[in-house]
Amino acid sequence: MTKGRPGENPAERPRAAVMEDVAELAGVSAMTVSRVLNAPEKVRPETRARVLAAVRELDYRPNSAARVLVTGRSGVLGVVCFDTTLYGPASTLFGIEQAARDSDYLVSIASLPALNRRWITRGIDRLRSQSVDGVIVVAPHESAAEGLRNLPPGLPVVDVGGGADLPVPVAAVDQFAGAARATRHLLSLGHRTVWHLSGPPNWIDASGRVAGWRSVLEAEGREIPEPLVGDWTAHSGYEIGKRLAREPGVTAIFVANDHMAMGVLRALRETGRRVPEDVSVVGFDDVPEAAYFWPPLTTVRQNFGEVGRQAFQLLLDRIAGMEGEARRMVEPELVVRESTGVSP
Amino acid sequence: MTKGRPGENPAERPRAAVMEDVAELAGVSAMTVSRVLNAPEKVRPETRARVLAAVRELDYRPNSAARVLVTGRSGVLGVVCFDTTLYGPASTLFGIEQAARDSDYLVSIASLPALNRRWITRGIDRLRSQSVDGVIVVAPHESAAEGLRNLPPGLPVVDVGGGADLPVPVAAVDQFAGAARATRHLLSLGHRTVWHLSGPPNWIDASGRVAGWRSVLEAEGREIPEPLVGDWTAHSGYEIGKRLAREPGVTAIFVANDHMAMGVLRALRETGRRVPEDVSVVGFDDVPEAAYFWPPLTTVRQNFGEVGRQAFQLLLDRIAGMEGEARRMVEPELVVRESTGVSP
């Protein structure tokens, strides 16, 4: 093997330094170098200093593959994620990544071309084959539950935004509470009841919001209109908004996310119904632009970053061997702006 | 070491199968198993079948750390990214991830708490320490250029959205062309000149758009107003929009992204200036919601997914050892909607 040790063949670029090189330069054994890096207190300060000097001089970096091979831990965590361009998942991912960085973890992502059991399983497998220490699944969809049934044993997994009775810990925003808050706000303004434009029914967030909305109407004894179903896009909000706009009885609409709410706002305006004078609208998410919608949108703020951090913490616990059911709920917050007003 | 070989200690969970286990079950040597996985044509079909059967039976998965250690390739690529919640970076990341998945690569991300040389270098270092095969830097900011000066030798790096004369290949949208298109569109509607609300000056995209806008105005001999500077947010668009709205001479505004344009639209409306009758507005990005702004926004569509794919391809080439300057430009497209109209 002609690997070109330094000085042997001056033409070749010098290989990156390995632990043995550092050891030699510092006049110690490789084991001592390893100790300086992993348990500095076990090495005499002056030896340590010599080693660290050698590390710097050679710009030595431990080879993670070798380390993983022997320790079984990689310092990498995997995130399985459906669509990283959606506001929620992207923000959650960002929160996870920040928390991971602070704990010296690296994040690998496996995005899914479609949301179903098969792809989720494949995503987890792809990550596992790279020896991740654990996996966070960001796929708030019913199919995630199935995908999480038969997990490979020994792999810590945490879910974000998932429903109840998942076999893994879950970090999530309390959709039910958020929807209830939005609905109560509208009722408190004098509206007789509240219409709902929901997200796709298989999404956990969507069904949680429907449940929260329905529960408040039930508790208050109000008429419960059939919820309309959108697909999270402004386009679907617009199409469905046009139908709602034609119903004179509609004075308050709780929309399952801000983008659809934007479409609804436009549909109402085009139909000549004023917001909030004729119709009040509440969204969900509080995307950064919501305050600049026309009119500024009353909405429910979700702290996705916090969810990401909680999920990461749960995963760390799990990696450390802490078992047990765990569910971290993050409370959403109603942000009142100008798209809601008293009932006409 | 008591590692609990299967059958030795029935209480322990069986270790995951390794190559030797597969070899034993198939009645061959470990090397043959390795060959079946990496160079199947070198193994007799019937042997191969026996091995594959054993692989399936044991649910064997190669240990990537061991493979990396001996081959020096990991099948992982790193992405250094500033803020994965911004529309552009998120979409680019998504494009990269999809392309990577199709080529059996995994993507690790290192996000940056701030955009400067030090953090970019650190991000690359973090990824390198995990033996990624290459790195894509998504940080269309001047500081990226500095961060890319002293790269560790031997690590393939590709930049996304970067400016000229970077020492690495670049995939990017042609910001200059997009801005020029937007500006010409406004002039063609009869406006005497076009104001510009730009992004932060250190962002490559921002300066590219300023240059494209200015160049068209110069070529046409129009007055060139001093560009105003925002920070990409709807909020800044709103604040600056209010100033512009008070200037009666302003009839056409080219805004450097859609979110700021949204703020501008609201500011104009609040000031009583109609869009497009009194003022025309063009954005940049074509976020999915742009068609539902009020009024629907004329804007410049950037195909971020395509940029991501191009970047990935460039990186693959680089990993394969293909040297040489490379710059892949993706053409943006003007999407005309209702926020632009003939000069009043």
Next chain:
DNA sequence: ATCCTGAGTGTTTGCGATAACAGGAAGCCG
């Protein structure tokens, strides 16, 4: 028959790190 070829398979070695144990020097005790 002898040699050669090449396809198919096995053996040995080493990638770069850490775990486990071993050893040597200093300090402390009775």
Next chain:
DNA sequence: CGGCTTCCTGTTATCGCAAACACTCAGGAT
């Protein structure tokens, strides 16, 4: 002063895989 910690450092084995090389055996060429 012998023996026993305690602290520090070195030696050896090992993680799971693939590269390099060695070997076997059939079929042709000589």
